[in-house]
Amino acid sequence: MRITFAPWGETLAELADAARRAEEAGAEIVWVPELHRSAAVAAAALAQATTTAKVGTAIQLAFTRSPMITALEALDIDELAEGRFILGLGTGVQRLNESWHNARWGKPVGHMREVVRNVRHFVANAHTGDEIALEGEFEPMNIRGYERPHAPTRTEIPIYLAAMGPAMTRLAGRIGDGWISHELCSPSYLAERILPEINAGLEKAGRERSEIDLVVSACCSVDEDPQAAFDRVKAHVGFYASVRTYADFFEFHGLGEAQQAVIEAFRAGKGADYLGDVVTQEMTDAITLNGNRERVIEQISAYEGIADAVKLSAPTHGLSAAEIRKGQDEVIGLIAAIKGGTQ
Template identity: 65%
Template structure:
């Protein structure tokens, strides 16, 4: 099972420095998200800062760029990284797409299917000048007169699809080279809710096998010899997700519906992020994150053996200031060599 890492940095320079440290500690893939930064610009910074680890967008928003722009940026990042790039795409939520980016969300599964199809077709034809004329309900593509006048490193850049719901998970299995999970997860949820849907999707693609799909589990890790500190660091993250209706089914699956409602009540009372975190129980944290001492967190990571192909580790940020985030990230980075087997 591959150990991969999603760094945090207040500046691109800091982000690149953390990526180098994670690579030195044995992380096989370094992932960058898209929210406060452009995922592709951050990926470019990490591509030039590292030498061996693959660089992935985890995730780039699929609908806020045209498929042609997404395809071009992926080709350039693959060239910049020496063939180490992984294109991770996700839908984001409807409000983010339509209000923040002023793009239609549409039917997300159809939209994602057509976007990935268009990106791949562009890669296939970009150096030949072959016209592209693809119909689509959400994302038709018509390109005439384009020819890239220089060679591309690869036309088969891996495409990973982020998914939470069953329909998008099936799509990831059917057309994706990988599936990227939400940072709220557990081995039981992966085994009972995710993998069966992935297998259904895989069965729809002729000749495709489970081994052809990289299952990437995301995990928020808080490592500290002081258990109270470890729990406190992730309480804000769990409180944030517990307050969002979208994740109700996930909490219910883990028998935490009543506890989630207590967090929702704290949110509705408007008592602030600190009180929201205080409403989060230890049981919720233990079920949905990896928090504790070094041995405990290592054991939790190992719990995905045989289920996931990769684990994407990140440190908590919700409700923490920059100094606290750095301290949490440093503690996680110190554990990485033990997880990757690169400890001297």
């Protein structure tokens, strides 16, 4: 099972430096999200800061760009990374797409299927000058008289799909080169809720399990003082527990009442980043990695045999920049201890 990492930085320079240090520690992929930064720009920065680790988006929003722009960005980043880029795509939620980006939502599974098809086709053929004529309900693509004058580093760039719900997870099994979990995903949830849907998608497409890379995301708080590790991650859990959309996830872990307490505190006026005092140790233990190095390494080992890679990230919600840096340094040190790299 591979160890990968999602770096944090207050500036792009700090983000790139954290990725470089994680690579030296032994991280095999460094990932960037899309919310406060453009995933494509951040990935380009990491591509130039690293030399051996793959660089991936986890995730880039699929519906807020045209598939052609997504494909062009992927080709450019893959060139910068010398063939190390992974395009991770996700839908985001409906309100984000429609209200923030004025983007079409429609039927997410069908829409995502067409985006992936178009990106793959463009990456493979844009340099040939051949006509591109793809029909579709959401993303028809008709391009004539176009020839990209830059030779692609690769004509196939891996596309991973982020998915939590069953239909999108099955789609990842059908068409994805990889699957990326939500930031909170326990071994039991992965085994009992995610893998059956992945396998159903694989079976539908006549694919083997070896044809998809499963990347589980794990928020990780490491400290020799267990209380400090808990204190650093509890607001992160509170942030996600405040979202009613995740009710099934928390109910699965027997945390329905605990989540409801967080929701009530949120409704009473507490900010989403500052709900940690309502979060219990039981909640953090169920859905995050936290404790000293030995305990966290044991928690990581629980994913063996069901995930192909773990994407570690330090908690960020409700913390100052200095506190996030300390937590991130601890995670990079953990990676070095596991992989034998340098810290």
